[in-house]
Amino acid sequence: xxxxxxxxxxxxxxxxxxxxxxxxxxxxxxxxxxxxxxxxxxxxxxxxxxxxxxxxxxxxxxxxxxxxxxxxxxxxxxxxxxxxxxxxxxxxxxxxxxxxxxxxxxxxxxxxxxxxxxxxxxxxxxxxxxxxxxxxxx
Numbered sequence: 001x002x003x004x005x006x007x008x009x010x011x012x013x014x015x016x017x018x019x020x021x022x023x024x025x026x027x028x029x030x031x032x033x034x035x036x037x038x039x040x041x042x043x044x045x046x047x048x049x050x051x052x053x054x055x056x057x058x059x060x061x062x063x064x065x066x067x068x069x070x071x072x073x074x075x076x077x078x079x080x081x082x083x084x085x086x087x088x089x090x091x092x093x094x095x096x097x098x099x100x101x102x103x104x105x106x107x108x109x110x111x112x113x114x115x116x117x118x119x120x121x122x123x124x125x126x127x128x129x130x131x132x133x134x135x136x137x138x
Contacts, residue, residue, distance in 0.1 A: 008053030036136030
């Protein structure tokens with residue numbers, strides 16, 4: 001798998017939503033000993049958890065069209081082939097494959113219960129500072 005400084009190296013990365021992102025970062029780092037890997041504006045953060053990682057998301061405001069409680073991010077070798085199989089098998093497309101400035105090609109689908117799964121392939125090694133990320137401990 002291509003390394004990318006903008007993405008944790010973990011294969012499976014839980015994505016958890018919190019009503020107060022800054023408070024969640026502080027609490028998880030202080031309470032569980034996690035460390036901030038990367039802060040992405042005011043809406044996302046990546047935390048180091050041993051050899052793994054967790055992504056924190058700002059929970060959408062009450063009444064948002066698509067409230068998110070949590071989802072999963074899974075790194076794959078070939079996101080387009082993976083998407084084609086998921087689509088054929090009936091996964092509900094949320095976002096088709098797209099390449100992002102942080103060096104990842106990703107797509108998101110809903111599983112049979114409506115839970116969001118995002119599949120990601122590193123396509124470039126991008127310094128988080130190039131797209132506005134604030135680096136913690138990589």
